[in-house]
Amino acid sequence: MEPEKLHIQIYLCLLLITSSYSNVGKMTSSQNHFGSTVPSQFITKNNTRVIAQKGGLAILPCVVKVNSPATVSWIRRKDFQLLTVGLSTHSSDKRFLVEHTRHMGHWSLRIKAVREDDKGLYECQLSIYPTQSIFIELKIVEAVAEISNTSDILIDEASTLQLQCKLKGATENPSFVFWIYIHMSKQKHSFP
Ligand SMILES: *[C@@H]1O[C@H](CO)[C@@H](O)[C@H](O)[C@H]1NC(C)=O
Numbered sequence: 001m002e003p004e005k006l007h008i009q010i011y012l013c014l015l016l017i018t019s020s021y022s023n024v025g026k027m028t029s030s031q032n033h034f035g036s037t038v039p040s041q042f043i044t045k046n047n048t049r050v051i052a053q054k055g056g057l058a059i060l061p062c063v064v065k066v067n068s069p070a071t072v073s074w075i076r077r078k079d080f081q082l083l084t085v086g087l088s089t090h091s092s093d094k095r096f097l098v099e100h101t102r103h104m105g106h107w108s109l110r111i112k113a114v115r116e117d118d119k120g121l122y123e124c125q126l127s128i129y130p131t132q133s134i135f136i137e138l139k140i141v142e143a144v145a146e147i148s149n150t151s152d153i154l155i156d157e158a159s160t161l162q163l164q165c166k167l168k169g170a171t172e173n174p175s176f177v178f179w180i181y182i183h184m185s186k187q188k189h190s191f192p
């Protein structure tokens with residue numbers, strides 16, 4: 001049995017190597033007009049999906065190689081609106097801002113108070129020739145809080161009641177959690 005086991009292990013290792021190799025090839029190079037390949041200037045993975053909570057802050061990543069001299073622009077794909085160029089915001093909508101840390105090549109797009117209609121594709125474009133872009137998909141979710149003990153609870157007077165509040169679909173920690181007590185008049189319950 002020993003030799004057979006060994007054979008299987010070697011086969012799996014090879015498979016891993018080839019699949020990661022082909023991924024690297026897809027992600028780090030693109031074809032230019034002359035058919036030769038130029039290495040990708042992006043460190044952020046292409047077609048990354050970002051999930052943000054309605055009303056919260058969305059941060060769309062775009063990390064380029066540190067010594068890349070190109071200007072980074074963000075474009076909203078649904079209407080091809082130019083949002084930012086370098087560090088300046090072009091959109092009249094001041095919810096869009098670029099968060100830049102030069103020595104790290106970070107050019108994240110920050111969208112404050114995200115709305116449902118902010119969802120969709122965003123393009124981070126590098127002004128090199130030929131231009132290079134990656135696409136980030138923004139998905140919007142709505143956070144809801146609910147008490148997990150949903151059904152009616154009957155307890156004895158002066159005993160302790162423990163309720164659990166669950167936050168669903170949240171991508172950020174809530175600033176506050178409010179508990180609201182709705183007073184209802186005592187009801188008479190009859191049991192068979
Ligand atoms: C990212 O993917 C898009 C297609 O979804 C492609 O057009 C683009 O060239 C890719 N970018 C890079 C840098 O590979």
Ligand SMILES: *[C@@H]1O[C@H](CO)[C@@H](O)[C@H](O)[C@H]1NC(C)=O
Binds near residue numbers: 148153162163164
């Ligand atoms: C409500 O749910 C929490 C967590 O499941 C549990 O600890 C608590 O005892 C429950 N309370 C009642 C009254 O069932």
